[in-house]
Every structure is written in C-alpha cells, then in structure tokens.
Amino acid sequence: xxxxAQVASRQAQKExxxxxxxxxxxxxSQTQGFAQISLRQVARHAGIVPxxxxxxxxxxxxxxxxxxxxxxxxxRHMIREAQRDPKVLDNIIDAAAQVLVxxxxxxxxxxxxxxxxxxxxxxxxxxxIQHELDLFVSELAVVLARLPNIETWSSEDVQMVSxxxxxxxxxxxxxxxxxxxxxxxxxxxxxxxARRQMRLIVIGFRDWRS
Amino acid sequence: xxxxAQVASRQAQKExxxxxxxxxxxxxSQTQGFAQISLRQVARHAGIVPxxxxxxxxxxxxxxxxxxxxxxxxxRHMIREAQRDPKVLDNIIDAAAQVLVxxxxxxxxxxxxxxxxxxxxxxxxxxxIQHELDLFVSELAVVLARLPNIETWSSEDVQMVSxxxxxxxxxxxxxxxxxxxxxxxxxxxxxxxARRQMRLIVIGFRDWRS
DNA sequence: TGTACATCAGTGAACGCGCGTTCACTGATGTAC
DNA sequence: TGTACATCAGTGAACGCGCGTTCACTGATGTAC
Numbered sequence: 001x002x003x004x005a006q007v008a009s010r011q012a013q014k015e016x017x018x019x020x021x022x023x024x025x026x027x028x029s030q031t032q033g034f035a036q037i038s039l040r041q042v043a044r045h046a047g048i049v050p051x052x053x054x055x056x057x058x059x060x061x062x063x064x065x066x067x068x069x070x071x072x073x074x075x076r077h078m079i080r081e082a083q084r085d086p087k088v089l090d091n092i093i094d095a096a097a098q099v100l101v102x103x104x105x106x107x108x109x110x111x112x113x114x115x116x117x118x119x120x121x122x123x124x125x126x127x128x129i130q131h132e133l134d135l136f137v138s139e140l141a142v143v144l145a146r147l148p149n150i151e152t153w154s155s156e157d158v159q160m161v162s163x164x165x166x167x168x169x170x171x172x173x174x175x176x177x178x179x180x181x182x183x184x185x186x187x188x189x190x191x192x193x194a195r196r197q198m199r200l201i202v203i204g205f206r207d208w209r210s
Numbered sequence: 211x212x213x214x215a216q217v218a219s220r221q222a223q224k225e226x227x228x229x230x231x232x233x234x235x236x237x238x239s240q241t242q243g244f245a246q247i248s249l250r251q252v253a254r255h256a257g258i259v260p261x262x263x264x265x266x267x268x269x270x271x272x273x274x275x276x277x278x279x280x281x282x283x284x285x286r287h288m289i290r291e292a293q294r295d296p297k298v299l300d301n302i303i304d305a306a307a308q309v310l311v312x313x314x315x316x317x318x319x320x321x322x323x324x325x326x327x328x329x330x331x332x333x334x335x336x337x338x339i340q341h342e343l344d345l346f347v348s349e350l351a352v353v354l355a356r357l358p359n360i361e362t363w364s365s366e367d368v369q370m371v372s373x374x375x376x377x378x379x380x381x382x383x384x385x386x387x388x389x390x391x392x393x394x395x396x397x398x399x400x401x402x403x404a405r406r407q408m409r410l411i412v413i414g415f416r417d418w419r420s
Numbered sequence: 421t422g423t424a425c426a427t428c429a430g431t432g433a434a435c436g437c438g439c440g441t442t443c444a445c446t447g448a449t450g451t452a453c
Numbered sequence: 454t455g456t457a458c459a460t461c462a463g464t465g466a467a468c469g470c471g472c473g474t475t476c477a478c479t480g481a482t483g484t485a486c
Contacts, residue, residue, distance in 0.1 A: 218449095220448085248440085249441095260439090261441080270440095
C-alpha cells in the first residue's frame with residue numbers, strides 16, 4: 001500500500017471515454033435509429049457533458065463513420081474465425097447460415113446499425129456503408145472462388161453470386177435484428193430460410209450458366 | 211361574366227391542401243428521409259402555416275402512415291395495369307423486370323420513401339410498411355400460382371418464391387432510387403440484374419424441389 | 421525523490437435557433453329562412 | 454334572390470424546450486530539471 005491506486009494514463013482514460021461514447025450511440029440507435037439521436041443524448045448516455053464530446057469527434061457524422069468501421073471490423077473478424085473451421089469447406093451453405101444467425105445475434109446492435117443506416121442514415125454514413133458492403137462482396141468472391149464446385153466458374157459469375165449472397169445476408173440480418181429475444185423457433189426458421197436461399201442461388205447458377 | 215370564378219368548395223380546397231402537404235413531405239423526404247424532417251419544414255414547403263397542418267393530420271406519424279398508403283396504392287395500381295398486358299403471361303420474368311424499372315422510375319419518390327422508412331422510419335411507419343409488404347407477398351403468390359409452369363407447385367413453395375421476388379423487388383427498387391438521372395445504361399444494368407435474379411430463383415426452385 | 425510548469429480531458433454557463441403545440445382570431449364558404 | 458348566422462380552413466403570436474456550439478475554466482496527468 002504505497003501510493004498505489006494508479007489512476008490510468010491520460011491516453012487510456014481518453015480511449016475509455018471514446019468507447020463509452022461509441023457504446024452509448026450504438027445503444028441509443030437501437031431504439032430510435034442513429035440518424036434520429038442527438039449529440040446531447042449521446043453525451044448524457046455516456047455520462048459526460050455535451051462539450052466533452054468534441055474532444056473525441058468533430059460531429060455526429062464522424063461518430064457515425066466510426067460506428068460503421070467498428071461494425072464491419074466486427075463482421076470481418078467473425079468471417080475470418082469461421083474460415084478457420086475446416087467444416088466450412090464441406091458445406092459452405094450450412095456453415096454460412098449458421099455463422100450468419102450466430103454472429104448477428106451476438107452483435108445485434110452493430111448489424112442493426114448497419115441495416116438501418118444503410119438506407120436511413122445521413123449521406124456520409126450511407127456512402128460509407130455502401131462502400132464497405134461493396135468491398136465485402138469482392139472479399140467474399142475471393143473466398144468463394146476457391147471452393148471446389150465453384151473454381152471453374154467465370155469470375156463474373158462468382159462476383160454475381162457473391163453479390164446475391166451479401167444481399168441475402170443483409171436481408172436476413174434485418175430479420176434477425178427484428179427478432180424478439182428468446183424465440184429459438186424463429187431463429188431456426190430464419191436460419192433455414194437463409195440456407196434455402198443460398199442453395200437456391202448456387203443451384204440456379206450451376207444449372208443456368210450457358 | 212356573371213358572378214363566375216367559382217372559388218372551390220371548402221371540401222375541394224381542403225383536399226387540395228392535403229395533397230400539397232403529402233407532396234411536400236414526399237419531396238422533402240427524398241433528400242433527408244422522412245424520419246428526419248419536421249412538421250414546420252413540411253408546412254413551409256406546402257405553403258401553409260405550421261398550425262394549419264393540424265387541420266389535416268394529428269402528427270407527423272399520421273402523415274407518414276398516409277404516405278405509406280399512398281405509396282402502396284400506387285404500386286398496386288401499376289401491377290394491375292401490367293397484368294392486363296397479355297405479353298406478361300408469355301414471359302413473366304422479362305415483364306416483371308421491365309415493370310419494376312419503369313414504375314419505380316415513374317414513382318421514384320414513393321419507392322424511395324418505402325425503401326428508406328421500411329428500416330429507418332419510426333416504429334409505426336416501419337410496422338405499416340412491413341404489413342403492406344407481407345400483404346403484397348400473398349397477393350403476388352396468388353398471381354404466380356396461376357402461371358403455367360408454376361401451377362403444379364405446392365402453395366408453400368409458391369409463397370416462398372413470392373417472398374424472394376418481393377425481397378428482390380425491394381432491393382432493386384433501392385438501386386433504381388439511388389440511380390442518378392439520365393443514365394439509361396445503369397437502368398439497363400439493373401433491369402438485366404433483376405431479370406437474372408428472378409430467373410435464378412425460378413430455375414433454382416424448379417430443379418431443387420424434392 | 422521533489423518542485424515547477426505544461427498539457428489537455430472534462431466542466432458549466434451561456435448563446436441563438438428551430439422545434440411542436442396552444443390559443444384566440446379572421447374571413448370566405450355553406451346553410452336556413 | 455337577399456339576409457343573418459354557422460362553420461371551419463387557414464392565420465399569427467406566443468410558449469417552453471432541447472438542440473449544437475462557443476468559451477473561459479479546472480484540476481489531474483505528464484514532463485523537465
């Protein structure tokens with residue numbers, strides 16, 4: 001018991017507050033949508049005074065962009081984890097449906113943020129999300145192109161399948177986000193729906209390519 | 211030139227103002243999203259004083275619900291028109307893609323409203339839109355069930371195809387809405403994409419049903 | 421280790437602004453006779 | 454047709470409120486010696 005109780009470096013404390021702000025904004029935007037919440041609401045929820053907000057972000061729009069980054073970094077992390085699982089190669093579709101539901105459930109708030117602000121947000125936020133989704137389509141195309149059944153397809157076809165998969169992912173994420181808690185039956189239904197749709201896309205493609 | 215210049219009945223004048231309000235709200239919500247606009251902005255844009263708004267709607271939420279109704283009534287009208295065209299039966303998919311792009315272009319504002327507020331709007335507006343879309347899926351299923359190739363399918367399968375079609379319609383409508391004016395090349399690209407996706411769904415279904 | 425000064429995350433008062441909503445009103449349209 | 458009264462869509466002033474942003478500040482953390 002010397003002088004102990006080391007109080008945290010300035011930098012660490014600042015980072016902590018930054019996270020409080022991000023968490024507050026994410027939390028509030030679940031009920032009202034990010035575009036509808038005010039700087040003062042966020043500050044109140046984060047336990048700081050409104051003016052302190054400016055030590056971290058220049059505007060609500062910048063905070064929104066930070067949330068976009070955070071959301072997609074979460075998503076990428078999950079995909080990377082899932083890819084390490086060897087079972088994925090055996091049945092990409094079941095795995096994808098599983099990962100989709102599981103990870104969306106775990107990071108509901110981030111997915112809800114993306115799903116809503118993708119169309120309902122400010123110009124800047126919408127553009128950022130669209131850009132990330134476009135990137136994501138390309139990344140997924142690379143993964144798909146390596147799969148056994150797909151490696152013979154034209155890269156244009158792979159790109160299109162990837163686009164359909166991502167579009168489906170967004171739609172299904174919306175459904176999971178709207179899903180009330182504690183309804184495993186609904187969850188299973190969405191998972192089954194996602195599985196069917198992906199199978200549909202793959203089969204349709206295989207049989208159609210001229 | 212007696213007493214002429216009949217000035218409009220009270221009822222007709224009221225209706226006219228109501229339409230001005232609806233048009234103003236629709237117009238404003240194209241740039242900012244309906245959930246973000248204020249009662250006073252709408253009144254200003256409609257050329258009335260803020261308090262006059264209350265002679266027509268109790269709140270912005272009620273105005274939003276009126277816009278939902280208007281939008282879907284527009285959509286239904288177009289579908290009904292399209293069904294009268296005999297060519298539709300020959301090639302439901304090409305016709306649907308065509309109708310989609312044409313009608314969305316014509317009523318861009320209504321579709322933009324639905325696409326945005328479906329996820330970004332207030333609770334009440336979101337629920338109203340979801341309800342209308344659910345209705346629409348069922349209506350489309352009835353139309354599909356009568357088509358030559360489909361009449362043998364189980365009604366569950368038809369319902370699912372209908373759901374996928376509507377989901378696709380929403381996604382494609384979003385794209386058309388974001389499309390800058392005077393780019394017929396982009397328009398054609400979206401139309402082709404919609405066509406491909408619908409064909410994919412139909413083919414995938416036919417080949418997969420066990 | 422101790423002292424003196426610099427940095428800077430968070431504070432609190434103050435501002436002007438647009439908001440939704442209330443209220444009593446006006447004056448044209450509608451109705452009864 | 455003309456008059457007297459009722460209706461009611463739209464007006465305009467006023468209100469209290471939460472907003473984003475400014476500014477000078479405080480006091481703990483960091484740094485130099």
